[in-house]
Amino acid sequence: MHDVKHRTVEANGIRMHVAEQGEGPAVLLCHGFPETWYAWRHQLPALAQAGFRAIAPDLRGFGGSDRPADAGRYSLLHLVGDAVGLLDALQIPSAIIIGNDWGATLAWQAARLRPDRFRGVVASSVPMMGRAPLPPGKLFPATDEALFYTLYFQEPGVAEAELEADVRLALRKILFAASGDAGPRVEGDGTPNPFGMVSRRDGLLAPLPAPATLPPWLSEADLDVYAAAFTESGFRGGLNLYRSLDRNWEVDAALQGMKVTVPALYLVGERDVGLTIPGMRQIMDGMPALVPDLRGTITLPECGHWIQQEQPAAYNAAVLPFLQRLRAEAAS
16 A cells, blocks of 8 residues: 655646545545645545545645735635646546535535536535625624624734634634534534634634543644644635635626536535534535535534544545445446
């Protein structure tokens, strides 16, 4: 079995750090926020053992990849361009794309816009969504006391200052609070949620628990890897994704009516914090209209937002048969 190999490649005008393992049909793995390629540490060997070439980049703004200073260079079109450029740099004609969190949004849009390059998609946590009636900056809630986390992330420097004051503690709190180990999730139950309302006075981190002992899926050594990456890169690159939400909404007007036509699979944790967002379950129910070849929606019990990290065996067992079916279909 091949070990994980690391290299830096030029793609779409930026340098991207890439971790790879295995040989065979390509699978592109896209992480979320706040994560890096390391979020796929359990999938790289599993995919390689199953006969696939697993490719896990640090997305632009993260880890060892370039971090453009201009927040305008973090739109979904830039990210899709990076994914296509990465395939070009690696001389790969087509791949199956997999993503979680922001990586799921990227995966959906890459499959939607470039089915010639991405012949299948697996997304988790974030479903495929239609265009909202208003831009996100006007849609998400805000009061005199608190505002939705995506709005809190908008002002450059504010969230950076809070998160970078103690990078390791920030990651410890966010990764735990959005996991299934933080407990069951019920809409409006007040459970600490890093992806909910943020106090204007106290900020994002204050109400989040800092567990004395990390959950089994996240070791202190794992946290060290993440902390080292974000100490080096800072959080601005990841936060710039949120600062592009309104821009993405504007561009999506030109894509109205376009569907994800390639075979797709969706997974979500039973305790995913995203399920507490009003209307999210209705969005999930409406996915077949946007993804006509959706071949399944799988819910993992007692699992949270970091689905492929929290329950890697169950996640891999759900995803690998889908990938193997696509491989067989391509060969027939």
